Amino acid sequence: MSAEVEHDCTVAQRLDVCGLSCPLPLLKAKQALNRLQPGDVLQVLATDAGSVRDFKAFTDQSGDQLLQASEDEGQFTYLIRKAGA
DSSP: OOOOOOOOOOEEEEEEOTTOOTTHHHHHHHHHHHHSOTTOEEEEEEOOTTHHHHHHHHHHHHOOEEEEEEEETTEEEEEEEOSOO
């Protein structure tokens, strides 16, 4: 996985989608982001290896910012800042 980037930010919401397969982790993250305010940060915990590609592609297209993507023993953690701030 790519280098981990540390960001000092307050997480507005945590979303645990561990055990769910594509496309559910991304769909649930989109729903959670829709409920957040611009600038808020969503933390997503996932176990689907395909989520790495999915979250990168989603943030590239949506304008939301992927602050961090990391993996530890098969669990993926993403920090996404909602666009518009």
